[in-house]
Amino acid sequence: MTHTHLLPPKPQLRVPATYIRGGTSKGVFFSLNDLPPEAQTAGEARDKLLMRVIGSPDAYGKQIDGMGGATSSTSKTVIVAQSSRDDHDVDYLFGQVSIDKPFVDWSGNCGNLSAAVGPFAIQAGLVNSERIPRNGIAEVRVWQANIKKTILVHVPMVDGRVQETGDFELDGVTFPAAEILVDFVEPAASDSSLFPTGNLIDDLEVPGIGRFNATLITAGIPTIFIDAESLGYQGTELQEAINGDEKALAMFETIRAHGALKMGLIDHLEQAQSRQHTPKVAFVSPAKESVSSSGKTIKEDEVDLLVRALSMGKLHHAMMGTAAVAIASAASVPGTLVNLAAGGGEKSTVTFGHPSGTLTVGAQASLMSGDWVIKKVSMSRSARVLMEGFVRVPSDVFA
Structure with missing residues (x-):
């Protein structure tokens, strides 16, 4: 009788992450440097990690085995890093994870989660402290890397901390929170005109x-x-x-x-x-x-x-x-x-x-x-941290 020696199961990877509601969406936010080395650059490894975090692809369409909520509003991931540009504070990448198919769509931005990028960047220590008032409004200059556009996120600060609670109500969100003004600067696509066919209709x-x-x-x-x-x-x-x-x-x-x-x-x-x-x-x-x-x-x-x-x-x-x-x-x-x-x-x-x-x-x-x-x-939008800590994914995610 022969004995098959099974390899002991590997522990899961622990990846620092924050789960945030931004506007009427929710997403898993990462600091670029906190990602496993394989996922710190764009490509197949990064996509595999983000899909597994969210729970895709899921033939059942439920994302039960992940952080996603089985809707386009909740199947979202964000990567933020200190900006490589002198006139911006952070670079922001948005990945829309397909629910039932094996891909991450990097072709656009999420306007709702844009509001949460400012608070996340401040809380993650990615914004120069000299640009953050103890009380008042911190203007976080965000470079939206998917579409190569500037977004200005005006984050309220109280006693040196991001203000998250407040009385601003946003239709589509049950509970009130602090108001965050978001400016999308020159939002038309850079590589085409506002109306790509040249016609208004x-x-x-x-x-x-x-x-x-x-x-x-x-x-x-x-x-x-x-x-x-x-x-x-x-x-x-x-x-x-x-x-x-x-x-x-x-x-x-x-x-x-x-x-x-x-x-x-x-x-x-x-x-x-x-x-x-x-x-x-x-x-x-x-x-x-x-x-x-x-x-x-x-x-x-x-x-x-x-x-x-x-x-x-x-x-x-x-x-x-x-x-x-x-x-x-x-x-x-x-x-x-x-x-x-x-x-x-x-x-x-x-x-x-x-x-x-x-x-x-x-x-x-x-x-x-x-x-x-x-x-x-x-x-005007609002944003609130729902959970912070680590997401876990099987260590064979990159296989």
């Missing part, structure tokens, strides 16, 4: 579905805006009306793929499958009375328009921060579908209704040499 033809008027914009995150009525919707829909309809989800994904092609983000339709994070697709309608997911009535005169947006193939429960940047940018340019839905004309702020309530966003738009430019988009 495009004719988007989607085989098998139809032709639609669409506004294609790159500010905040590449987004395809379509009029709700042309899709047969009111613009007041909540998650279950869309997410329980497989035919509707397939339609939106097809529209998204064709819009991505028209925007020049992909070279052929199949590439959209591995680029789930961008572009987003959203539908807009003029202001009308609606009911939020918490049962609160939003009166017609409380909003300029209604917007519903999809993220990672599902209708979002509130509004992605980057999509809010796109909404405000498009609303500030007269003649876009978003601007027309909001009543037309010039606008420096817009209040829109979303499934969880309302959000007000400001945008500074100007016409320069015949092209529209967005100087800055500002919005």
Whole structure:
């Protein structure tokens, strides 16, 4: 009788991490230097680590064996490091982890988690102490490395500590917290114009579905805006009306793929499958009375328009921060579908209704040499550390 000598099981890796809610999202935050050496540079090892932390890919779609919450809003990872740029405090990388497929999408930013980057950077000791007031507002200059843009996060400080609790209420978040103002500086994509096709409204033809008027914009995150009525919707829909309809989800994904092609983000339709994070697709309608997911009535005169947006193939429960940047940018340019839905004309702020309530966003738009430019988009968010310590992953994660 032969005995098989099994190797003793290896202990799990312990990786310092912080679990933070930022805006209406949650994510696992890491300091770059705390990652295992294999994961400190971009590539397959890093992606494997982050997927295992979150619990992906999960054929059950639940992420039970990880930190993810089985939604696009909670399947997120963030890596922060001291900035390599003299005029910024930290570099911030965002990884959107696919729930059921084995990849991390690095093609865009998360506007909601951007608000949490400032507090995390201060608490992790990544910001020069001379730039942090004992009391008042610390301006953390963030370099968003995915999209190569500057974000200014205004973090309230009390007695030398980040203020996390407060009375600021954000629709889509149950409990109040401290208000954090976030400025997205020149948020349009650097490698293309604000409107990549050169048009404020495009004719988007989607085989098998139809032709639609669409506004294609790159500010905040590449987004395809379509009029709700042309899709047969009111613009007041909540998650279950869309997410329980497989035919509707397939339609939106097809529209998204064709819009991505028209925007020049992909070279052929199949590439959209591995680029789930961008572009987003959203539908807009003029202001009308609606009911939020918490049962609160939003009166017609409380909003300029209604917007519903999809993220990672599902209708979002509130509004992605980057999509809010796109909404405000498009609303500030007269003649876009978003601007027309909001009543037309010039606008420096817009209040829109979303499934969880309302959000007000400001945008500074100007016409320069015949092209529209967005100087800055500002919005209030909040952030709170939920847990800090270590995440554990099996040590064979890099195998």
